[in-house]
Each structure stands twice: as C-alpha cells, then as structure tokens.
Amino acid sequence: MRDKGSPGEREFGALEAGEELAMLAEMRGVVDAHGALLSVNDRADIALLAGADVLHLGQGDLRPEQARRIVGDDVIVGVSTHDPDQAHAAIADDAVDYFCVGPCWPTPTKPGRAAPGLGLVREVAGVSKPWFAIGGIDSARLPEVRDAGARRAVVVRAITAADDPAAAAAQLRAGLA
Numbered sequence: 001m002r003d004k005g006s007p008g009e010r011e012f013g014a015l016e017a018g019e020e021l022a023m024l025a026e027m028r029g030v031v032d033a034h035g036a037l038l039s040v041n042d043r044a045d046i047a048l049l050a051g052a053d054v055l056h057l058g059q060g061d062l063r064p065e066q067a068r069r070i071v072g073d074d075v076i077v078g079v080s081t082h083d084p085d086q087a088h089a090a091i092a093d094d095a096v097d098y099f100c101v102g103p104c105w106p107t108p109t110k111p112g113r114a115a116p117g118l119g120l121v122r123e124v125a126g127v128s129k130p131w132f133a134i135g136g137i138d139s140a141r142l143p144e145v146r147d148a149g150a151r152r153a154v155v156v157r158a159i160t161a162a163d164d165p166a167a168a169a170a171q172l173r174a175g176l177a
C-alpha cells in the first residue's frame with residue numbers, strides 16, 4: 001500500500017497511522033483471497049502491526065538493518081535505488097531481500113525524481129539478488145526494459161490509469177514471461 005501522491009492523499013491529506021492500519025486490515029483480506037503479497041511502503045512499525053509480507057524502504061527511510069530490528073527476519077525487505085552506489089549497497093546488504101532501480105523514465109508518479117534511465121538497469125543486469133526496474137514503464141516500453149536486462153518490473157500508472165486494469169496487468173505479465 002502506497003498512499004503518497006494519491007488522489008486520496010491530495011483530497012484528504014496523508015493517512016494517520018491508525019487509518020493506514022485499518023486500510024491494511026481490509027487489504028489483507030483481499031490479497032489473501034488472491035494469493036498475493038501485502039506490501040507496506042516506508043513504515044516498519046506499520047508493516048509489523050499489519051502483518052505485512054513485504055516492507056519497501058526508500059533511501060530516506062529507516063536503514064534496512066534498522067527496519068529488520070522492528071519487522072524481524074520473516075518480512076521481505078526491499079529498497080529503492082537511484083544510482084549505482086545505492087544499487088551496489090543494496091546488493092551487498094544482507095538485510096535487503098530485493099531492490100528497485102529507477103526511474104527508468106521521468107514519471108509524474110514520482111515528481112522531481114531525476115531518472116537514471118536504462119543505464120542503471122544495465123548496471124545491475126545479471127545480479128542474482130532479485131531486483132525490479134521501475135518508473136515510466138508500460139507495455140510499449142517493456143521490450144526496451146527487457147533488452148536492458150530486467151526480468152521484473154514495477155508499474156503504477158500502466159495499471160492504475162488503464163481503461164482495463166486487469167487486461168493491462170495481464171499484458172504486462174505476458175511481456176515479462
């Protein structure tokens with residue numbers, strides 16, 4: 001769950017911790033019904049209390065080893081990275097289970113975030129720790145992202161802004177198979 005920059009956040013302000021927990025409790029039921037994972041953005045305390053499967057950290061959040069002290073060893077911990085140093089630090093960090101590299105293209109979902117582009121994807125291509133390309137990716141761009149070496153991708157608008165989100169997700173999945 002990521003509320004940052006959402007229409008709901010713009011209209012009602014950022015979620016209070018209690019509101020976020022209540023929403024996560026509802027989402028737990030939905031993700032379980034679909035055999036999916038429940039991922040919490042930024043907040044280790046909320047991930048622990050929500051029984052999340054995944055905690056995703058940005059560069060300005062708790063460091064992975066600090067977050068681990070809160071969520072323990074059973075939660076999957078991931079990190080956003082935006083340059084080679086950050087990516088190699090995530091690769092070397094035993095507290096990190098996966099990492100993301102991007103934005104691959106500038107994206108309105110992350111206003112003001114400079115895009116390292118596909119160069120960063122190429123930098124980490126072949127690394128054995130699981131990693132995802134992120135930022136500005138849609139089905140049309142997926143072949144380029146794959147050619148750069150990515151086998152996994154994170155998208156926001158390509159699904160949330162699609163006329164048919166289920167079809168868009170299926171097309172993306174097929175493009176990564």
Ligand SMILES: Cc1ncc(COP(=O)(O)OP(=O)(O)O)c(N)n1
Nearest residue numbers: 002004041056057058059080100154
């Ligand atoms: C899988 C995945 N990737 C990235 C995010 C993070 O979004 P955000 O908090 O806006 O960005 P960073 O601060 O981490 O750069 C996520 N939740 N999940």
Ligand SMILES: Cc1ncsc1CCOP(=O)(O)O
Nearest residue numbers: 103107109135136155156157
């Ligand atoms: C959270 C985040 N971090 C780098 S780009 C991004 C957002 C990606 O959104 P979109 O898929 O809509 O470009």
